Amino acid sequence: MAGEDRAEGFEKSGDLDFPRPLTTVDVVIFSIRGDQLQVLLVRRPAGEDEPFPQALALPGGFVDVVKDRDLAACAARKLKEKTGVTAPYLEQLGSWGSASRDPRGWSATHAYFALIPEEAGALTPDARWFPIQGGRLKEKLAFDHSDILASAIQRLRNKVEYTSLPAYLMPAEFTLPDLQRVYEIVLDRPLEKSAFRTRILSADMIEPVAKMRRGPNRPAQLYRLKKNSKPVYFVRTFNPPE
Amino acid sequence: MAGEDRAEGFEKSGDLDFPRPLTTVDVVIFSIRGDQLQVLLVRRPAGEDEPFPQALALPGGFVDVVKDRDLAACAARKLKEKTGVTAPYLEQLGSWGSASRDPRGWSATHAYFALIPEEAGALTPDARWFPIQGGRLKEKLAFDHSDILASAIQRLRNKVEYTSLPAYLMPAEFTLPDLQRVYEIVLDRPLEKSAFRTRILSADMIEPVAKMRRGPNRPAQLYRLKKNSKPVYFVRTFNPPE
DNA sequence: CATAGTTAGTTGTACAGTCCAACTTACTTA
DNA sequence: TAAGTAAGTTGGACTGTACAACTAACTATG
The missing domain is CATH 1.10.10.10 (Winged helix-like DNA-binding domain superfamily/Winged helix DNA-binding domain)
Incomplete structure (x- = not known):
């Protein structure tokens, strides 16, 4: 198996023939709507070989090595696709990667964090706003997206204490x-x-x-x-x- | 994992048959030595097909989908390999990914940030400490590691203003x-x-x-x-x- | 043995910004 | 015209930093 003989020392050769993790980008999009903090979620597609079919999830997906120049561009693209807006504020939140977070194999996601005003944009039909109540979301999310969202909420609250x-x-x-x-x-x-x-x-x-x-x-x-x-x-x- | 046949990041199985970015982890390791803030760097291997041969770089390398349970474990492993210590402080710094940062193709790195005391550990022979002077490193680094380091220094300085x-x-x-x-x-x-x-x-x-x-x-x-x-x-x- | 030098640690006054609460202002509605 | 409400201001108490002078504990030197 390709992975085995690589396991001890990829670093020592330019040989790139070993298994690569899946690479995705997810975006936590916040807005204030009706006096509540809300987050934009999408419903995952149905289908036999889909992970978490029909589950709620953060908007995101695989990095497209042709379309996406870099990670931020990929995040901005996904944001634009779902909301039609370019966010006034987009920052990186962090990355989550492990063998177990995606049933399809070792995967790593780069999470971003966007703030947009209530007025903004026209959503795609599969996207909806969900309120954050008591600092948390009621719904369960696909993958480790609940963790990512919790981390985003914590970061937002933390930063709001001392930023604009x-x-x-x-x-x-x-x-x-x-x-x-x-x-x-x-x-x-x-x-x-x-x-x-x-x-x-x-x-x-x-x-x-x-x-x-x-x-x-x-x-x-x-x-x-x-x-x-x-x-x-x-x-x-x-x-x-x- | 799914397929045995892999070439240049193409995974030939089901709907996952598209090119995947390379996935690496890099660690910015800080210490205070001789009344200066210093960072641990390694020299990259020589070799025809190596990117940035002999250049200075942050310690890091590819995620090993067999050895590494998750990104933090991968970062801790790389830290341990280079310094022999488990850092008292290890946090995620962010991720950098683009088509151009690695000549071998679209790649994304997950950067971590460690603080260790002066006394700690025995370095591997290829690793050395370099001083940060005037908030910057004199040496040029491989890949976009100068950017990553600059970001780490900024994060450190910023956090030191209001944390322990x-x-x-x-x-x-x-x-x-x-x-x-x-x-x-x-x-x-x-x-x-x-x-x-x-x-x-x-x-x-x-x-x-x-x-x-x-x-x-x-x-x-x-x-x-x-x-x-x-x-x-x-x-x-x-x-x-x- | 006294004194100068150095760093550890304390104290006191000034000041900045928050907390808390009462107040004034500008408007609508009855 | 009076009551109600939200906008915006004002003043005193309090907290923690800035600045600077002070005391304390030690070594080294003549």
Whole structure:
């Protein structure tokens, strides 16, 4: 068997004739919809030789060595295919690889993590939004996608404590209370209003537009993200509960 | 695994009959040696069909689908092979994959990041320590390993601002000024003594041992890491310069 | 044996930013 | 006109860092 004589020393030769793991990319796509954090999932195809037929899964699939220049391009392609948008925020989450995660053999997936605003895009028919409740998803997922999603949620929550990431979940124009609400949804705890405003406004990441949001009470100033605004890293977290 | 017949990554079985990228794992191993942050590099083999012959590179290599249960195990194996130690700290850094990074074809590497104390282990003869100076390595590396290393340095510096990671670079027993020195080496800036002590001591991660470090001046209290001490995340960064 | 030198470790004042709570402002609706 | 609500501001208490001066414990030197 090809794998055996390679097992001791691939490194010492240019011979590439040994078994290769399967290589995939999966994307965890978050959005805020109806005052909840939601994640985009697809239903896997039915079929005899499909792993996890009909199960829910993260959007993703095999790297296409012809189409995909690199991993990020592959992730962006899969995101675009499912949602029709190019995400304002796409970062790598990590990779998961083992002999057992895919019944078809040793496989490794490169997981990405995207934030998109509610308004964005037209979904493909097989994709749907599912709410994250109490920091977790109710549904079971195919492969080790539940682990990947849990890791993505943890990373998101963690980063929201000290970055401006939620700005990428906002529509083009939003108010400060809107933004605070998104922080609170992701962190699942209330934040202090005046400290929140001070922090965001001094971060130089948003700018007021010459309009107010009008409603049944006092109008609120509308803001937009500044052009080319990279995520801001605060030097403190929001003070954690306890 | 499925097929016996493999050539250039084509797996001839069912719907998996398409080219697969090469899959490797690389490890960025940091240590403090002689008051400098250093990284462990190996020299690549010579040979006609070797990519980057004789070049310096991160320790790593192909995933072995027989030996390696998962990616972390593969990384731990490579670390052990090169240094003889099991690192007190090993985390995933990210993955790099593209059509162009390896002349042998589409390849993806899963990069890990390890911290080990100076005292540790016996190196293999092909491995050597190289200093990081001014936040960068002087030497050029094979593949895209310079990018991976730069990313590792950035991640390390960033995390050192708000975590207890440097504790994993310390010998079994150390003093608070020792630890502060390591923080300062990694961050390449001085930290304030009293704030540093307050922060570390209130983090409940180290405990005094009943000994003092004696020297030509006032003895210093020796400490050790508490058992099973996970990295601590502080709620503030050390106050950044400017 | 006294004193200078060095590093460990503490203390005190200033300051920045959050926490908490009360307050003012601007609007709608009854 | 008054009540209700959400936006936005203000002020005092508190926490932890910045900065700087201080004390403590040791060695080396003359």
